[in-house]
Amino acid sequence: MKFLKKIPKLKKGSVMKMTSTTDERTLAYINMYAILGGLTALCDIATEAGAILGRASCSIGFAVKDGPHATLNFVGGRCRLTDGTDESDILLRFPSCDKFNKMINGEYTPVPVRGLTKVSFLLGKFKKLTDLLEAYLRQTSDKLLDDGFMRQSTLIMFRVIVAAVAQIGNYDKIGSFSASNIVDGVIKFEIIGCAKAALAVEGHRLTLLDRVPKNITSYMSFADIKSARDIFDGNINAVTAVGEGTVRMGGIISQIDNINKIMSRVELYLK
Amino acid sequence: MREPFTYPNSRKEFMRAAKVIPSGVYGHLGPAEGCFIPVEAFPQFSSRAQGSYFWDIDGHRYIDYMCAYGPNILGYNDPDVEEAAAKQREKGDVVTSPSTVMIDFAELLVDTVASANWAFFAKNGNDVTTLAVMTARAYTHRKKIVFFKGYYHGISAWTQKIDCSGILEEDVVNNIYLDWNNWEEIERTFEENRGEIAAVIAQPYMHGNFVDNELPADGYWKKLRKKCSDTGTVLIVDDVRAGFRLDLAGSDHYFGFEADMICFCKALANGYNVSALCGKDFLKNTVSSMSYTGSYWLSAVPFAAGIACIEKMKRLDCPKLLINKGTRLKKELIKAATDYGFDLHVSGIPSLFYLRIANDNNLMLHQEWIAECVRRGVFFTNHHNHFINAALTDADIDETVDIAREAFSIVRNRHPEN
Numbered sequence: 001m002k003f004l005k006k007i008p009k010l011k012k013g014s015v016m017k018m019t020s021t022t023d024e025r026t027l028a029y030i031n032m033y034a035i036l037g038g039l040t041a042l043c044d045i046a047t048e049a050g051a052i053l054g055r056a057s058c059s060i061g062f063a064v065k066d067g068p069h070a071t072l073n074f075v076g077g078r079c080r081l082t083d084g085t086d087e088s089d090i091l092l093r094f095p096s097c098d099k100f101n102k103m104i105n106g107e108y109t110p111v112p113v114r115g116l117t118k119v120s121f122l123l124g125k126f127k128k129l130t131d132l133l134e135a136y137l138r139q140t141s142d143k144l145l146d147d148g149f150m151r152q153s154t155l156i157m158f159r160v161i162v163a164a165v166a167q168i169g170n171y172d173k174i175g176s177f178s179a180s181n182i183v184d185g186v187i188k189f190e191i192i193g194c195a196k197a198a199l200a201v202e203g204h205r206l207t208l209l210d211r212v213p214k215n216i217t218s219y220m221s222f223a224d225i226k227s228a229r230d231i232f233d234g235n236i237n238a239v240t241a242v243g244e245g246t247v248r249m250g251g252i253i254s255q256i257d258n259i260n261k262i263m264s265r266v267e268l269y270l271k
Numbered sequence: 272m273r274e275p276f277t278y279p280n281s282r283k284e285f286m287r288a289a290k291v292i293p294s295g296v297y298g299h300l301g302p303a304e305g306c307f308i309p310v311e312a313f314p315q316f317s318s319r320a321q322g323s324y325f326w327d328i329d330g331h332r333y334i335d336y337m338c339a340y341g342p343n344i345l346g347y348n349d350p351d352v353e354e355a356a357a358k359q360r361e362k363g364d365v366v367t368s369p370s371t372v373m374i375d376f377a378e379l380l381v382d383t384v385a386s387a388n389w390a391f392f393a394k395n396g397n398d399v400t401t402l403a404v405m406t407a408r409a410y411t412h413r414k415k416i417v418f419f420k421g422y423y424h425g426i427s428a429w430t431q432k433i434d435c436s437g438i439l440e441e442d443v444v445n446n447i448y449l450d451w452n453n454w455e456e457i458e459r460t461f462e463e464n465r466g467e468i469a470a471v472i473a474q475p476y477m478h479g480n481f482v483d484n485e486l487p488a489d490g491y492w493k494k495l496r497k498k499c500s501d502t503g504t505v506l507i508v509d510d511v512r513a514g515f516r517l518d519l520a521g522s523d524h525y526f527g528f529e530a531d532m533i534c535f536c537k538a539l540a541n542g543y544n545v546s547a548l549c550g551k552d553f554l555k556n557t558v559s560s561m562s563y564t565g566s567y568w569l570s571a572v573p574f575a576a577g578i579a580c581i582e583k584m585k586r587l588d589c590p591k592l593l594i595n596k597g598t599r600l601k602k603e604l605i606k607a608a609t610d611y612g613f614d615l616h617v618s619g620i621p622s623l624f625y626l627r628i629a630n631d632n633n634l635m636l637h638q639e640w641i642a643e644c645v646r647r648g649v650f651f652t653n654h655h656n657h658f659i660n661a662a663l664t665d666a667d668i669d670e671t672v673d674i675a676r677e678a679f680s681i682v683r684n685r686h687p688e689n
Contacts, residue, residue: 021440178434185633217633239294242303243285245310251633253306253654254481261434 022268025067026171028097030269031104032068033081033208034163035133039072041159042133043079045152050077052128058121061088061114067097074125090115090122154229155195161232162189162197164266165259166206172269178261179204185217187255191228192221201255218251220259272677275646280328281315299340299655306653312642320347322662325650333650334667338658341512341537344593345583346662352541355579359572370571376578380549383581385520386529387549391558393568396511396536397425399548400472402563403532404429406550407470407505410557414445415464417471417504421451421479424472424509451477452488457495461502471499472507475522476619478656483627484619487526496528505554511536511546516622516658518590519581521549525590541580545573584661590622593659596668597621600659603672611679612689613640625656630689636682643678 043049053074061071063085071088073080085091091114094100102108112119135143136153137160143149168175169182182201186209189197198212222228227246230236238260241247249256285302289295296315298304307313314327323346325335338344345352359372377390384390393399404416416429424430428442447464449456451473461468473495477485499506508530510522515538518525523533531554536546544567550558583589598621608615613636614629628637634654641653649671651657 174434177432237294239297239301239303240289243295243301243307243310243315244289248309250308250638251635252481253308253634258434264436 021173022265023172024097024101026168026175027269028064028067028100029167029171030164031101032062032064032070033167034160035104035270036062036070036072037081037163037208038133038137038156038160039129040079040081041156042129042136043074043077045155046132046136048132049079049129052125052132053077053079054125056121056125058090058118058126059088060122060126061085061091062094062100063091064094064100065096067094067100074121079129088114089118150229151194151225154225154232155191157232158189158191158195158228159197160270161263161266162199163208164269165262166199166208168265168269169206169259169262172262172265175262175265176204178258179206182206182255182258183217183252185252185255186213186215187259188212188216188219188221190219190221191225192223194225194228199259216251218249218253218255220247220249220256222247273647273674275643276314276327276329276331276648278311278314278327278329278331282311284328285315306638306655308638308653309642312646314645322346322348323660323664323667331648333645333648334663334671335650336657336659336671337650337652337655338660339542340655341658342540342542343658343660344515344538344589345541345580345587346660347542349541349580349583349662351583352543352576352579356543356572356576359575362571364572365567365570369569370574372571372574372578373569376574379578379581380535380547383519383585384533384535384549385524386531386533386551387521388552389550389555389558391548391550392574393546393548394544394565395425396509396534396546397427397430398565398568399534399536399546400424400430400507400509400511401427402548402558402561403505403507403509403534403550404470404472405561405563406532406548406554406557407507409561410505410554411469411503413467413469415447415468416445417447417449417457417460417468419451419473419477420448421477421482422472422474422509423479423512425511451485452491454488454491454494457498461498461504465502468502468504470505470507471495472509474509475513475517475526478512478619478623478625481654483616484623484625484656486619492523492526492528499531505531507531508533510534512656513620513623514538515581515584516590516593517620519584539580540573540577543573543576543580545570545577547577587661589661592661593622594620596663597624597659599665600624600668600671603668604675607672607676607679610676611683613679613683619656622659623656624659626651636686636689639682639685640675640678643681644674647674647677649674649678 057075059071059073063069069085071082071085090112092110093113099108136156169179184202187199196212198209200207200209223246231238285295302310316328317325318328319326324332326332380390381387431438433443508523510533513522514535521533523530532550601617601621605615616627616629617624619625630636641651644651
């Protein structure tokens with residue numbers, strides 16, 4: 001079983017670099033909630049994903065020792081991520097964060113400890129979905145010349161990055177320091193006219209919200225899909241973009257400042 | 272109603288700058304760090320400045336409450352300072368041997384600053400905060416430095432935090448960050464780090480960004496002074512931002528204690544580039560033994576400007592003048608805000624005030640109000656303390672309050688519910 005090859009590297013330069021130490025546990029949480037969690041966005045955004053899933057219904061639990069425990073639920077052509085693995089049809093257990101991360105990189109094959117009868121979903125539709133996700137996140141793809149593909153790719157990447165920020169803020173040593181300086185509230189991220197996401201901060205712990213609430217405490221928005229893509233790819237610097245007005249921020253700016261510091265660590269993990 | 276400003280030339284020039292300068296305009300004068308929200312509400316380049324005003328490259332005039340983030344204390348292009356600088360420039364500025372005007376300036380500082388027995392000159396605030404910390408470490412042979420959260424002591428690696436760009440864990444491993452005014456935390460920290468703390472470095476009161484400024488609690492400074500003395504810890508006051516706006520003898524003098532070293536820059540020479548570390552005798556030999564210099568640090572023109580600036584500040588009783596102007600502005604801004612149903616907090620010493628509208632929990636009303644003020648010719652900024660200068664007139668304050676009222680009315684009409 002090989003679910004995802006190495007996740008395409010995010011280019012350097014979009015945000016400023018910091019201390020380069022990373023850890024396997026934080027990476028495991030990113031791989032669970034941002035990368036595999038990215039399948040939720042894939043199924044919402046990419047029509048091919050719906051075609052792959054058809055009417056299939058299955059849930060896959062990932063139980064990582066000393067790491068994340070979560071389940072991907074595929075039903076009605078959509079995918080949702082829930083905490084815990086008790087109810088999953090298929091259960092994959094990992095003895096360490098390292099092994100889970102190796103699976104994401106296609107270097108380790110877990111054996112299901114539950115749901116062997118549904119293994120065909122794992123090896124078939126699920127594998128196709130992860131291949132599709134990988135294609136959408138690949139930054140060097142010629143397909144990016146196609147506006148429609150670039151748009152979908154950017155929207156999926158947007159969700160992956162925001163989800164990764166939450167995990168880095170919660171588990172990474174330096175990210176946690178930044179999070180310790182974020183006051184409680186809700187931070188909205190938006191690609192104007194295309195996508196919104198929000199992180200809730202409570203007691204310096206970050207949670208990706210399912211929907212953006214009306215009352216937020218700060219926001220960071222990208223003028224359009226191209227501006228967002230250029231920043232994600234490192235073609236434009238975010239600080240310059242603030243001056244140019246293609247990135248806007250408001251509200252409690254210290255929240256945004258610290259989120260940007262966390263965001264700058266995403267590339268260290270997703271390389 | 273005034274016609275709100277637009278900035279086509281600023282926008283054009285920013286785009287030009289962004290091609291050849293990292294981030295276009297970097298640092299606190301730039302749109303990102305400067306919190307230009309929205310960026311379209313703020314000018315990005317100036318064309319000239321005079322007194323308490325500057326003009327942008329689109330021809331708009333601003334009553335300037337940022338004062339170049341502090342250096343402008345007497346008014347831009349103050350005639351006395353400019354004359355002294357011009358006379359020195361005719362004689363020489365950056366020369367192989369320093370001018371004796373350097374000694375004159377040091378003597379004046381020693382006479383003016385209550386805790387000073389000597390003065391060491393550099394260019395920026397960061398130069399002298401760094402020297403102060405190095406001196407404390409050299410003198411005590413200890414590593415750890417106590418900071419207070421919300422601080423700003425410059426941009427060297429030791430001043431930054433582990434999550435800042437380009438900073439190594441090793442750069443900040445000896446930094447201890449405490450909450451301002453929390454005496455129990457001070458006691459616990461000194462107990463847990465007995466014999467290891469080289470220095471406490473602090474601004475005279477908490478004038479950090481994004482939060483209301485906080486004065487020292489009763490007796491706080493005196494207790495901290497005693498704690499440092501009892502434990503052989505060097506007490507450094509970073510007076511770069513507040514210096515000479517509270518007390519010409521130093522902000523430590525204003526709060527009734529003496530620092531071991533005190534750092535000045537900003538208002539020291541009314542915009543000429545010079546900074547100074549002043550200190551007590553017992554640290555003079557340590558500083559003398561350090562290798563610490565820069566190509567332009569002994570240039571004579573800023574020394575002459577500094578002398579003229581300090582002498583004029585003395586003649587004007589500048590801190591009192593600025594505090595009085597700031598107090599009047601504070602009262603009238605609060606009244607204007609109240610008239611429109613806004614809860615405007617004005618914190619800190621009035622010569623160095625901090626503004627925050629507290630009706631909402633996310634500062635967005637405040638950011639809207641600031642933007643409308645700037646668009647009408649009052650240069651406030653969103654989340655930094657402001658600065659009063661001596662050239663600010665009563666008429667300027669009247670005009671400021673008029674514009675503030677207009678801005679309040681616009682925001683109120685937009686948000687009748689808040």
